[in-house]
Amino acid sequence: MPGYLDAATAAPLHPVARQALVAALQDGWADPARPYARSRQARQLLDAARGALADMLRVRDDEISFCTSGTQAVHLAVLGGLAGRRRAGGDLVHSAVEHSAVLHAGEWHARAGSDSRTVEVPVDRSGRVDLTAFEAAVGAPGVALAALQSANHEVGTVQPVAEAARICADAGVPLYVDAAQSVPWSAEPADGWSLLSASARKWGGPPGVGVLVVRKGTRWVPPQPVDERESGRVAGPPNVPAIVAAVAALRAVRGEAQEQARRLSALVERVRTTVAATVPDVEVVGDPQRRLPHVVTFSCLYVDGEALLHALDRHGFAVSSGSACTSSTLRPSHVLAAMGVLTHGNVRVSLHRDSTEAEIDRFLAVLPGEVARLRAEAGAPAR
Amino acid sequence: MSPDVAELLDCRGRRCPLPVIMLARRLPELPLGAVLRVLADDPAAAADIPAWCRLRGQEYLGATTVDATAAYDVRRVS
Numbered sequence: 001m002p003g004y005l006d007a008a009t010a011a012p013l014h015p016v017a018r019q020a021l022v023a024a025l026q027d028g029w030a031d032p033a034r035p036y037a038r039s040r041q042a043r044q045l046l047d048a049a050r051g052a053l054a055d056m057l058r059v060r061d062d063e064i065s066f067c068t069s070g071t072q073a074v075h076l077a078v079l080g081g082l083a084g085r086r087r088a089g090g091d092l093v094h095s096a097v098e099h100s101a102v103l104h105a106g107e108w109h110a111r112a113g114s115d116s117r118t119v120e121v122p123v124d125r126s127g128r129v130d131l132t133a134f135e136a137a138v139g140a141p142g143v144a145l146a147a148l149q150s151a152n153h154e155v156g157t158v159q160p161v162a163e164a165a166r167i168c169a170d171a172g173v174p175l176y177v178d179a180a181q182s183v184p185w186s187a188e189p190a191d192g193w194s195l196l197s198a199s200a201r202k203w204g205g206p207p208g209v210g211v212l213v214v215r216k217g218t219r220w221v222p223p224q225p226v227d228e229r230e231s232g233r234v235a236g237p238p239n240v241p242a243i244v245a246a247v248a249a250l251r252a253v254r255g256e257a258q259e260q261a262r263r264l265s266a267l268v269e270r271v272r273t274t275v276a277a278t279v280p281d282v283e284v285v286g287d288p289q290r291r292l293p294h295v296v297t298f299s300c301l302y303v304d305g306e307a308l309l310h311a312l313d314r315h316g317f318a319v320s321s322g323s324a325c326t327s328s329t330l331r332p333s334h335v336l337a338a339m340g341v342l343t344h345g346n347v348r349v350s351l352h353r354d355s356t357e358a359e360i361d362r363f364l365a366v367l368p369g370e371v372a373r374l375r376a377e378a379g380a381p382a383r
Numbered sequence: 384m385s386p387d388v389a390e391l392l393d394c395r396g397r398r399c400p401l402p403v404i405m406l407a408r409r410l411p412e413l414p415l416g417a418v419l420r421v422l423a424d425d426p427a428a429a430a431d432i433p434a435w436c437r438l439r440g441q442e443y444l445g446a447t448t449v450d451a452t453a454a455y456d457v458r459r460v461s
Contacts (some may be wrong), residue, residue: 283438301438302400302407323427325399330426332399337430342438344399346433378400382409 002359003316007202008153008181008295008350014204017249021206024241031237042240047242049247050061055253056062057183057213058190065212065230067202069102070180070199076223076233077176077195078105081145082116085174085217089142090116095129095159096338097152099178101336113158115142127157127283127339135162138171139244146175150182150189152336152343154322154348155286158187165192168211174218181292184210185261186254194218204352208239261264261293264351267360268296271349278368285341294351297322299336300371302380311370312347317363322346345371386444386456389417395452399427403435410441410459418444421455428455 001012013232024045031042047061054061067073082092090113092106106118120133129148138146146168151158168175174194182188184203188196195218200209212233214220220233253260255381272284281301300308305323312319322333323346332343349363389433392409394402402423410419429446432455436443444456 247449281438282432302404302437304398306401323399325427332430340430340434340437342431342434343427344403378404379408380400380404381411 001354003354003363004318004347005359005363006318006350006357007352007355008348009206009320010207011184011352012354013206014249014252014353016252017205020248021245024244026244027247028240028244032240033237045244046238046240048243052251053198053211053247056186056250057188057196059213060216061214063212063213065233066243067210067212067230067234068208068239069210070197070202071210072234073197073199073212074099074101074178075108077178077197077214078102078145078147079109079223080214080220080233081174081176081195081218082109083221083223083277085144086221089144090285090344091119091140091143092117092145092147093119093134093137093143093173094147095122095123095134095149096120096320097123097127097129097157097335098147099150099153099180100324100334102147102149102178111371119143123268125339125341126290127152127155127285128287128290129159129164129333131160131163131167131228135167138167138173141175143171145195146173147178148175149178149180151292152286153181153295155297155339156181156292157287158290158292159187162192164237165189168192178224181295184250184253185257185293186192193354195220199281200242200246200249203246203250205249206242207354209242247350253353260353264355265293267351267355267357268349270357270360271296272298273369274364278364279344282371283342285336285339293307295348296350297346297348299323299342300345300347300375301342302378303371303374304378305344305346307349307374308345308370311374312363315366315370317366320348320350322348384445385460386418387415388456389418390419392419392421394421394423394425394428396424397429398425401425402428403431404458406435407439408430410457413459415459415461418447418456418458421457422452423455424452429453432457442457 176195
């Protein structure tokens with residue numbers, strides 16, 4: 001998939017996922033909850049997938065519920081976690097750079113009334129959460145749940161989840177971790193959290209599989225109708241073939257994670273240094289050390305980010321942007337704004353197992369000319 | 384307390400990056416110490432004007448509201 005540099009949105013389907021999906025469509029299409037042989041076969045596939053994922057995440061099988069997207073998993077984690085702690089309070093504490101799915105769930109929750117609030121914790125210029133402010137927010141009366149991502153999806157900065165977990169434990173507040181960007185790298189936090197979510201398309205599984213983990217002892221109340229499926233947390237028949245493919249892909253991806261992390265980190269470093277050297281007035285954003293191995297983000301001064309995306313698309317490159325200069329989305333990225341960095345001219349490059357050095361070099365060769373052209377068109381001042 | 388504003392730069396209706404470009408073109412034409420007030424209704428300006436000041440070594444004085452439009456005050460210091 002040459003030119004596809006948007007793995008942090010969705011990684012290309014892993015070949016293992018493709019094989020497993022075809023096989024599971026053959027053997028696992030039936031409803032897994034019926035009393036006949038066809039159903040039992042689907043049930044066995046689903047149970048095996050759940051068991052394998054539980055081993056990888058070091059949790060119990062019945063703590064895992066599959067749902068239909070990472071976004072749905074986020075909503076269920078946040079709203080179910082808040083509902084379960086209703087008697088303790090109504091406040092959701094979250095970092096200012098959480099995924100918009102967390103913010104949307106928070107806004108939904110806040111509609112319930114004045115005793116249901118969201119409390120935003122600031123981040124530093126690298127996007128790392130301010131732990132002093134986090135501690136103060138979590139320690140305040142009326143906090144039902146705290147949310148902190150394992151790593152930021154837009155700029156790659158890894159969050160201090162272990163420290164946040166200690167703070168939450170001291171305050172007696174459950175912690176929800178959005179681990180979507182870290183699970184593919186075996187980098188999700190081992191313990192200290194009550195709720196966790198992930199998304200299969202981030203690791204090369206098929207789209208349409210989300211993972212919700214609710215640890216034993218966590219008070220979690222369904223925020224929507226449920227049935228007997230998925231430990232009573234997600235209603236409706238699970239997509240067994242997609243789940244089987246997703247878990248097979250994750251096992252393969254985690255097996256090669258160390259090697260890929262080394263390789264992709266080197267490519268990311270090449271982007272960081274080359275962009276800074278060849279594009280004038282550019283700011284590479286996010287923590288340079290404590291970061292995801294496959295994400296690099298930069299903002300080009302005086303450039304319309306979406307126009308740059310379209311220009312790169314014409315060269316065959318798919319990247320993402322936190323800018324909102326021309327689109328119907330009026331608001332620029334809340335992540336970049338919270339960090340205090342430029343929101344315009346923003347480009348996120350995110351790599352995957354098929355990304356090559358030649359591809360990155362071609363991208364780096366094309367970029368400076370396109371930036372210069374867009375600056376000239378916009379009437380940007382000379383340096 | 385409101386700073387002594389030397390000039391108003393009207394960027395209403397301009398989307399990013401134009402308000403920042405207009406600021407970058409106009410500010411160096413003012414004397415050192417002068418304050419330029421940028422009127423901008425593009426929400427990106429709230430983040431991008433302070434970030435530009437940081438990158439360019441100019442002094443960002445803060446945001447205010449003029450006739451229901453956001454305004455950002457910048458002092459030329461270099």
